[in-house]
Amino acid sequence: MSNKFNSSSLTEYCKSYARKVAGDFFAHHTVISGQELLKLSPVSQVNLFVISTLSEKWRSDAERFRSPYFDFEHPDVRQAMQVFMNTISQHISVRREHLEPLLADATRRTLILIFDPRHYFDEALRNQPDFSLSADAAHQLTRYTQINKFVPAALEERMKGKSVVYVNQALNWLDEILMQRGRELEKPEKYIPLFSEKVLLDPGVLLRKSSYDFAPPQPVSTANKSFFDTEVDDPAVPPTNGLEVVVNGSGADSETTIKPHFLDNSGPSAEPQAPSMQPSQATTHLSEVSTVSPKGDEESSGPVTIGETFYRAPIESISKSISLNQKFMFINQLFNGNAASYNEAIEELNRATSYDQARDLVSYRYAAQYLWDMSSDEVAMLIDILKRRFA
Structure with a gap:
């Protein structure tokens, strides 16, 4: 479902x-x-x-x-x-x-x-x-x-x-x-x-x-x-x-009017939302959650909020914890638009037995192969997911 x-x-x-x-x-x-x-x-x-x-x-x-x-x-x-x-x-x-x-x-x-x-x-x-x-x-x-x-x-x-x-x-x-x-x-x-x-179909009730x-x-x-x-x-x-x-009424007596939708793309909510297991990006920005050092150490930038605690919660599967929007971003920004390369990398990372092993794959294989900027937000987001996987 x-x-x-x-x-x-x-x-x-x-x-x-x-x-x-x-x-x-x-x-x-x-x-x-x-x-x-x-x-x-x-x-x-x-x-x-x-x-x-x-x-x-x-x-x-x-x-x-x-x-x-x-x-x-x-x-x-x-x-x-x-x-x-x-x-x-x-x-x-x-x-x-x-x-x-x-x-x-x-x-x-x-x-x-x-x-x-x-x-x-x-x-x-x-x-x-x-x-x-x-x-x-x-x-x-x-x-x-x-x-x-x-x-x-x-x-x-x-x-x-x-x-x-x-x-x-x-x-x-x-x-x-x-x-x-x-x-x-x-x-x-x-x-x-x-x-x-x-x-009557009410998306607010259905979704x-x-x-x-x-x-x-x-x-x-x-x-x-x-x-x-x-x-x-x-x-x-x-x-x-x-x-x-x-639509007011039905059939020949119906009257249709159009008004701006509450999810109009010009507003802040135009940002695609992640699945329910992910926190809102509006309340938990990557730079507010943590700063990842080259050694993989986490430096907190301030008090930990409820959203941050949820964002750092352990996960069982890397692929299942990545939202569709994150997936497209990783494919485009980290794997040169190649979905097959992304899938292979995520499967290999998920098979790693420890955070250190997964981090080495990122630092010494994928970063070199795809010329990653290790200070980019995309890499930092992937590293944070790895930390949660092996927490």
Whole structure:
């Protein structure tokens, strides 16, 4: 689970949203078809995730037809199976009791994709079978992703000519894509009024912390070999450019106004926030925490605050204690923009058995290899993390 969310609040919201959406539809219907599913929620990504779950079920059911007693690779059989399965796909019929769990899960996935896209795609890759990403799986990820679609599309592009790659390779690509194109990520606030058409969405209740640094979506193409090739166009929503969209009423009677968002990029809060295990940089600046001497000794610059005490607390894993913003800074400033070199170095530092051994790696290997300025804030921040790791 993404650590940006209050788990219980997320679960409760998803259930409430699914109950409301399903209730509105099934008040006048007994079952829902595929075409109706595509228009069910005002948030098209929710509908698409429901369709993707049905697609997975459709594929698994096709595999269950296979038997060791018949030749399922014969051209006639393959063609007949394809026609049969495609025909089935055009006759989706789901009752409310079966739809609500799918809707709740689709809502959960959509909210994580909106508010924590890095975690969403990381989890999607790590959950691949045999820790391998196939070309077909990469294509399916692109097909059923509408929000921040450029991320799986870029992954799929890097897989051209490869039928399968290990997930760790795909994760390295993901790091590079987000580092290079992170500003293209969509802004969550454009989706808040869409969710709120059914159930009020309050990020202050849903999230522990939030950092909004997103941008408009890209157009989505369509395909039609089977129903599950269908993709959904995003409803027209004006870009907010850091502004808060306020919707009064709903439907044709709704009135939309735009006002400056409380997280406008021109203010102090434009600084990206670290995950919850990190202190606020507004209250704990590196130069206020400690000064690191060439020998690795710490000289306190003043009374230790609560924030500083938390910042110096021991940690079990170097990689997990580094926020996404710190990670990008280390990659850019210390490893010349090479995410793979950063990952290798952090893994090696985490395997060190003592602070002295880790400090020697920094001083005599990485500093020499990458020409580090040992008095820089980036190096001092890394050293401080090492101290906490081996405290």
